[in-house]
Amino acid sequence: MDDREIVSLFFRREESALSYTAEKYGGRLKKLSLGITGDRLTAEECENDTYLEAWNRIPPHDPAEYLYAFLAGIIRHLSLDVCRSRSALKRSAHITALTAELEECIPAPDDAACRLEHRELGEAIGRYLLTINEQKRTIFIRRYWYLDSVADIARRMGIGQSNVKMTLLRCRNGLRDFLTKEGYNL
Amino acid sequence: MRGSEMLDVMGYLPPEMVEAADKPARRHTWLRWAAIPACVCLILGSFAAARMFSPVTDIHINYLGDSFHDFSAYIDILAEMYTGLPEEEFREIEQEFASETGIRYAALTARIPTEFKLNYFYAALTPAKPDGSTEESVRDYVLEYTAADGGRMKLAVSAKGKPLRCVILPDAAYEPSLVNGTEMWIHAAGGEFLAEFYHDALYYSIQTDGISEALLREVLDSITGN
Numbered sequence: 573m574d575d576r577e578i579v580s581l582f583f584r585r586e587e588s589a590l591s592y593t594a595e596k597y598g599g600r601l602k603k604l605s606l607g608i609t610g611d612r613l614t615a616e617e618c619e620n621d622t623y624l625e626a627w628n629r630i631p632p633h634d635p636a637e638y639l640y641a642f643l644a645g646i647i648r649h650l651s652l653d654v655c656r657s658r659s660a661l662k663r664s665a666h667i668t669a670l671t672a673e674l675e676e677c678i679p680a681p682d683d684a685a686c687r688l689e690h691r692e693l694g695e696a697i698g699r700y701l702l703t704i705n706e707q708k709r710t711i712f713i714r715r716y717w718y719l720d721s722v723a724d725i726a727r728r729m730g731i732g733q734s735n736v737k738m739t740l741l742r743c744r745n746g747l748r749d750f751l752t753k754e755g756y757n758l
Numbered sequence: 759m760r761g762s763e764m765l766d767v768m769g770y771l772p773p774e775m776v777e778a779a780d781k782p783a784r785r786h787t788w789l790r791w792a793a794i795p796a797c798v799c800l801i802l803g804s805f806a807a808a809r810m811f812s813p814v815t816d817i818h819i820n821y822l823g824d825s826f827h828d829f830s831a832y833i834d835i836l837a838e839m840y841t842g843l844p845e846e847e848f849r850e851i852e853q854e855f856a857s858e859t860g861i862r863y864a865a866l867t868a869r870i871p872t873e874f875k876l877n878y879f880y881a882a883l884t885p886a887k888p889d890g891s892t893e894e895s896v897r898d899y900v901l902e903y904t905a906a907d908g909g910r911m912k913l914a915v916s917a918k919g920k921p922l923r924c925v926i927l928p929d930a931a932y933e934p935s936l937v938n939g940t941e942m943w944i945h946a947a948g949g950e951f952l953a954e955f956y957h958d959a960l961y962y963s964i965q966t967d968g969i970s971e972a973l974l975r976e977v978l979d980s981i982t983g984n
Contacts, residue, residue: 638777641773649769701775716768717776
């Protein structure tokens with residue numbers, strides 16, 4: 573079923589919207605959550621919570637043009653919350669590694685007084701990503717949005733792991749410079 | 759701001775960007791198609807290369823009569839015996855050996871068939887010139903073995919050139935052999951064999967007395983094999 577039709581079912585409050593959504597995107601969503609949480613049961617719970625959250629958000633949201641990204645954003649957020657709230661050492665190590673990498677993008681040390689709205693900063697990062705080529709952009713998003721491992725990205729892109737690591741390093745440095753030039757003091 | 763918050767910030771990336779990054783990676787189709795004939799060429803090429811470069815053994819022994827005596831020459835060398843040295847000193851010699859030859863002593867001796875027992879290990883030194891222009895230095899390393907049936911074998915290796923020996927035989931005058939793809943010259947006289955070759959950046963000379971041709975082949979195969 574077309575995304576627009578699924579979203580219209582949500583708007584009409586027809587519960588079949590959930591089954592169609594699960595049928596079309598369930599596998600990808602569960603895979604995304606599994607990549608973050610590392611636990612199949614937790615991933616299934618996150619998937620179900622995602623449908624519930626979507627049910628609550630549509631309307632007023634109208635993600636007809638980007639339904640998968642909308643759902644993926646929800647399940648990513650839920651999965652990260654699960655990781656933060658539990659003490660699964662292995663997965664925590666995965667998240668810790670990712671956050672350490674992302675800290676390299678921050679132009680200035682932690683300072684609560686000059687924190688920006690997350691949304692505004694997210695849009696700035698989006699602008700930066702438009703300045704780099706599609707492959708680099710995909711690698712960056714796969715790593716820091718989908719939280720894929722370097723090995724998975726390398727396999728997906730058909731390139732070497734060292735190539736992925738080097739691209740990520742350059743992107744992080746580039747993002748830090750970009751944010752500095754844009755006047756962000758995080 | 760901390761890195762963990764940056765993970766949340768990433769959640770605000772434009773949805774179209776997120777969607778685009780989840781599409782299967784685009785690959786150049788022509789590359790995939792080009793890869794097929796390339797693979798075929800590679801496979802065919804591999805077979806051809808395998809035929810050309812595969813370990814080939816084709817032995818021609820040059821029989822030179824009853825004795826190597828007619829081809830012998832006098833050489834002036836000094837021998838420095840290492841057999842029987844205290845362990846600590848022998849370790850230093852092993853290090854020198856590895857540094858001079860590029861192969862570990864243990865790795866070389868491990869290639870010799872177990873029928874052989876090592877009797878002596880020594881270095882052949884070139885003496886210092888009286889005018890002082892060159893100092894005394896190690897030229898070859900020599901290992902002397904006895905086979906179980908009483909035959910003897912002297913294995914000399916050098917990275918500096920053909921090991922010094924009493925028998926001088928110009929390679930060009932004789933038919934070479936191939937053992938595992940390594941070109942070598944094998945001569946026979948009476949019950950003796952002399953095999954000379956260059957393998958893995960090292961010159962070898964193997965002289966035997968009372969050793970069967972089969973056992974010699976085994977030695978050559980073991981040294982030149984992978």
